[in-house]
Amino acid sequence: MVIRSVEFLGSVVARDQPPPSRLPQVAFAGRSNVGKSSLINRLLGRPRRKVARVSAQPGKTQALNFYEVNRAFLLVDLPGSGYAKAPKAVRDSWRRLVRGYLAGSGELRGVVYLVDSRHPPTAGDLEFVEYLAETGTPTLIALTKVDKLKASRRARGVAPATLDRLGVPEDQVVSTSAKTGEGADELLDAIAALLELEEES
Ligand SMILES: Nc1nc2c(ncn2[C@@H]2O[C@H](COP(=O)(O)OP(=O)(O)O)[C@@H](O)[C@H]2O)c(=O)[nH]1
Numbered sequence: 087m088v089i090r091s092v093e094f095l096g097s098v099v100a101r102d103q104p105p106p107s108r109l110p111q112v113a114f115a116g117r118s119n120v121g122k123s124s125l126i127n128r129l130l131g132r133p134r135r136k137v138a139r140v141s142a143q144p145g146k147t148q149a150l151n152f153y154e155v156n157r158a159f160l161l162v163d164l165p166g167s168g169y170a171k172a173p174k175a176v177r178d179s180w181r182r183l184v185r186g187y188l189a190g191s192g193e194l195r196g197v198v199y200l201v202d203s204r205h206p207p208t209a210g211d212l213e214f215v216e217y218l219a220e221t222g223t224p225t226l227i228a229l230t231k232v233d234k235l236k237a238s239r240r241a242r243g244v245a246p247a248t249l250d251r252l253g254v255p256e257d258q259v260v261s262t263s264a265k266t267g268e269g270a271d272e273l274l275d276a277i278a279a280l281l282e283l284e285e286e287s
């Protein structure tokens with residue numbers, strides 16, 4: 087998929103607020119600091135002129151951000167699941183907002199769930215991915231920051247235990263680096279497949 091245009095359409099901050107467009111949608115989710123903003127910027131070809139903000143204050147945003155890509159689909163940046171340490175009220179409102187969108191969007195074609203390649207998936211990761219499976223949402227896993235892995239660890243590939251715990255087949259997992267661009271084309275193609283976009287020349 088070639089990125090020709092990106093336009094920020096706006097944010098949704100309340101559960102009853104409708105998305106700004108009815109185009110088909112793919113949402114990005116993952117823990118704060120997993121590298122979501124960086125990967126979105128890389129995919130959209132904006133490592134310099136940024137689309138999504140790489141934050142110094144992780145977990146601050148409690149909004150769904152909608153980007154229209156190629157006038158054909160929306161990339162939805164879901165707020166990070168933050169920290170276990172966050173007050174319960176904050177965690178509950180995050181959950182209502184995100185789950186409200188995931189359950190209620192008729193245009194959602196799939197979710198890209200990001201997991202840091204250096205660490206095993208957390209309980210929160212597993213809960214989210216399980217929720218996606220329960221709701222029948224097609225899911226891609228993007229392992230992030232693979233540039234930080236040692237060569238020996240890289241050579242071994244995705245740990246079978248990780249796949250096992252996430253319960254997703256290996257062909258749904260893409261190793262990525264926002265820093266080097268590794269995996270970006272592969273992930274974009276997988277997203278195009280979720281959206282069933284016509285291949286363009
Ligand atoms: N080395 C490396 N660092 C990354 C990569 N992606 C993100 N980071 C760093 O990880 C931190 C969190 O990134 P950010 O994109 O804001 O994460 P978000 O909270 O999930 O949106 C920042 O310091 C980024 O520079 C990557 O692929 N490689």
Ligand SMILES: [Mg+2]
Pocket residue numbers: 122123124139140141
């Ligand atoms: Mg971010």
